[in-house]
Amino acid sequence: MAITSNALNEAQERVRVCRETGDRPGLAHALVILSSELQTAGRHDEAVSAAREAAALYRELGNSAGLVWALENVANRCTAAGRYPEAVEATQERVDIQRAAQNPSGLAHALVTLGSNLESAGRLDEALAAALEGTAVYRELGGSGGIAWALQNLARRYTAAGRYGQAAEATGEEAGIHRAAQDRPALAHALVVLGSNLLSADEPEQAVVPARESVEIYQALNSLGGFTWARQSLDRIGVVLASRQPFEYTVPRPFTVEASFAPGAPLATLSRNDNHMEVFAVDTDGRMWTSWWWHGSWEGSFLLTGHSFPPGAHVATLTRNDDHMEVFAVDGDGKVWGNWWHGEWKGWFEIPGHLFPPGAPLACLSRNDDHMEVWGVDGDGKVWGNWWNGEWKGWFEIPGRTFPAGAHLVSLTRNDDHMEVYAVDEQRRPHASAWGGEWGQWQAIGSYEFPPGSPLGAISRHEDHLELFGIDTNHQVRANWWDGNTWHDWVPIGTRLFEPGSPMATVSRHEDHMEVFVVDTDGQAWGNYWDSEDWHEWFRIRAEQPFAGPAHLATMTRDDDHMEVFGIGRPGKRTAAWYMDGDWNDWFLLPAATTPLPDEEIPPGHERIFTLGREIWVYSTVGMRLPLYCSEAQLICRQDGSWRFNAFMRNTETDGDCQFDLYLRLSGVSRPFDFRLSGELGAPGDKEAARIGRRSRGFLPEQRFQEEGHYDALTDPAFFREVYTCAATFTIPPPGWNDYIVPPAEEPEE
Known part of the structure; x- marks a missing residue:
């Protein structure tokens, strides 16, 4: 609501009198005062109009000093109204006038103000240039107060541009000026900002020094508001420092036996949210283990007791929501078993009604919070599925084509109402069956041949895109994609060759990125990526100790800037490498899977x-x-x-x-x-x-x-x-x- 005050009434009256008497210099002055009162009353457009009229009058009168004053007020009124380009225009005219008049003090002030206006208008490079020139002019003038004010504004421009280290340098110099002048309130303010800039520059160890001093100064000044602000800044630094310290160190239980995993055996992964990862594998004694990462660290390894599987059996995993995980595998009798987590692991249960080759691969997915589906290829080469919607509904066949017994399946979903399953048949051709309310006929994809039953990779980057990967009989990694209407032909990925039918892992971090990983016959892990334009050449994820031949890999992504790749190395230990912010980090061992000695x-x-x-x-x-x-x-x-x-x-x-x-x-x-x-x-x-x-x-x-x-x-x-x-x-x-x-x-x- 607009507010009318006595001061505003007086300003309006003065403008009226000056108009009636023809006092143009008085009218220009009165209009500037009126613009200020109108801004205070929240009448921003009227305030801008009054200031502009004043500037026009001073321009006609040839009064450069008055014009500079009016332009400063025009810029202030436009800024308050959110009309930043107009503020820039007014301040730029002010800079030009002061430059022409060779008035360094006025020029310095106008340049610093211009930097602020340009930043508000989103013109960061020009804003920084104006702030730098304004600071340089103040240095030539030599006044410590002006230099400190210019440095404060320069630091803000650096901060807006994301150049936090230079912002810290500017604020540090400002703090030095206030310290020399023994201006404790200004020093405390600068120290808080310096700590914040150093923290943004990823230097929390240095940031804590000025931040703590600012708290002590505000405490001595008995300024509760300043103290609270400084404490909040120091607390933010403390949180970062705390996150960098080893909060916990666990002395492991002695007298334990460490589990061993078959080198190159399958693993499965999932992530419930950005702060969680889980990796599953079956050891050489047929026990299934999981290792989990939570909020920055690998917490340990946990044995899913109660049932055993063939050593190195395939594992399938899914998550229906942030608080749920499900894991499936085929035991030595060919029965499918599942286990689920909701705060804790609930125990193994059988999904009865059909048998599969022991340890065979399964595929699974969740279309929504209330649905799960699992598939496998039985001993007769037929694909069977089962689905859950509050309870398991029973096994059903997806008829029309057979595959090698226990063949690898891969599945994906594009949206809540769609599922696809893929496999390579005995004739070496990849086939797909899709569900959109009911299962469709098996469809051959392209003309290239792949080893029967061999692993495929699949990705859906968005609802109108599917991508399928495999290693053909000529050792070439190939990809095929569906664009919402049809499948295309298979295209090669890079020039490096791999063993036909080798396992592969695929992941998409966001809609414009895909990644595929394979281990060669020398045990070296390789990756390739597509970044919205083309596939690149293969790169090696180096490890001191290679894998055992074409090992299985598993991969996952927690967010757009993170990937993790897992495998089981030659010593029978689970290992991982991770990618973040453009770089691959070294391979490391997951927490040991140990059980007590009798x-x-x-x-x-x-x-x-x-x-x-x-x-x-x-x-x-x-x-x-x-x-x-x-x-x-x-x-x-x-x-x-x-x-x-x-x-x-x-x-x-x-x-x-x-x-x-x-x-x-x-x-x-x-x-x-x-x-x-x-x-x-x-x-x-x-x-x-x-x-x-x-x-x-x-x-x-x-x-x-x-x-x-x-x-x-x-x-x-x-x-x-x-x-x-x-x-x-x-x-x-x-x-x-x-x-x-x-x-x-x-x-x-x-």
């Missing part, structure tokens, strides 16, 4: 030592958010009931006292038995100061901390046996603030 094979013992297996950098939980060094953390438990928990800590970089917490929790023991080690460290001094015990604010900068005690339960042989054979986790909690940093109670009175 009790009768565990030797007796009277002491269990839990050791933090590496030196780490942690972040202070209280007081400071800079790195601390931790080594030699160790818990010793003895059967006589005694225990001792100790760690060596050093404050390496902070400029004051800080406090830490280190926790150790035992896993799988029947009685509570957790430990906490806390302490305070002073600011780092030289080695001589530490040697003679010189203290900073009352605390040594480095020392060994220790807690010890007695726990009667350890003298119980059964409980000590639990402790002797359990796992444990060292934990450093997320950063927080200590009690001695107290926010101001209220804003200071003026």
Whole structure:
């Protein structure tokens, strides 16, 4: 709602009087004042009109100083109205006038303002050029206040352009000017911005220093608003620092046996959401394992107990929604079994009614939250399917064509009302059957030949596109696509050749990208990609130890900028390589799949030592958010009931006292038995100061901390046996603030 004030009425009256008396200089001045009052009242278009009329009058009067003032107001009124191109036009005229008049102070101010207007208009390169010139002119003039203001604006232009490192340089220089002038409020403001710019430049370790100082200055100034703003900025930096520290380190359970997987055996993957990945495989003892990644780290390996399968059996997986996973496989009797997860794994169940070759490949998919479908090729070469809509409905045949017994199938869905299944028949021809309410006839795809029953890859990038991949009998990787109307002919992908019928993995990160992965006969993993124009040449995903020949690979994507490829290497261990933001990262091993050694094979013992297996950098939980060094953390438990928990800590970089917490929790023991080690460290001094015990604010900068005690339960042989054979986790909690940093109670009175 527009507001009418006494000031606005007075401004309107003055304009009326000047018009009636013919006082043109007075009218120009009055119109500028009126434009300001109209803007305050929210009448932006009228405000722009008044300012423009004033500028026109000053232009007619030849009053350059008045015109510059009016143009500045025109730009301000246009900016308030969101009319940024007009603001740029007015400020550019102002720059031209000051440049022609050789007025450096006026030119510098106009250039800095022009940079702001150009940024609002989306012209970032020109905005940065104007800000740089304005800063240079202020430097020539030599006034610290003008330079600081120009640097503040220059940093904003750099930030808008995504050039955060240069923004931090400009803000750092601004902070130096305020420090030299002992202008503490301005210094505190600049330090908050500097911390934010350094964080955006991916330098949180440097960002925390100015951010903490800004908190301390606002605290000393008793400015609650400033303190709160600075604390919020520091907290954001702390979150990033915390995410970079090893929050947890798990000491594995001793006396375990690690599972082995057949080199090159099949795997299956799925992702429920951007923060989750899961990998499944059947080991050489016929047990199915899953390893899962959650919010940045691989959490471990879990045995899906209750049923066994042929060693290296194929696994099929799907997810119906973010809170559901399903896994399927064919056991040694040819029966299809499933298991499902909804917060926890629920156990194996049979999908009865039809038999398939033991360990045979299955294909599965989910069209929507309430539907699942699974298919396989039986011993007679017929394709059979089953579907779930609250319950499994029973096996049915997709008739009309046969395939080699246990042939590979691949399936996909383009939308909620469509499914397709593909396989290669005995005549070496790929065929497809599609469902759009009912299953259609099998259709041959193209004229190229592929080994009977060999693996295919399939992708649907969007509703009107399907893509099929295979390695033909001439060793060539080929692709075919459906464009909403028809299948095309098979096209080669690159020039590298692979063993006919080798397994392949395919993935699409977004609508304009596809990727295919294959392992050659030398065990080297290769990839190729399509990026909306053409397929490229093959690239190697190098590994120190190659796979065993044409191994199975599995792949997945969590988001547009991420891919992961998995395989089972020569030592029988599951391995993965990952791609993010344009680069492939090294192969690494997934968490070991281990089971406890039988009790009768565990030797007796009277002491269990839990050791933090590496030196780490942690972040202070209280007081400071800079790195601390931790080594030699160790818990010793003895059967006589005694225990001792100790760690060596050093404050390496902070400029004051800080406090830490280190926790150790035992896993799988029947009685509570957790430990906490806390302490305070002073600011780092030289080695001589530490040697003679010189203290900073009352605390040594480095020392060994220790807690010890007695726990009667350890003298119980059964409980000590639990402790002797359990796992444990060292934990450093997320950063927080200590009690001695107290926010101001209220804003200071003026």
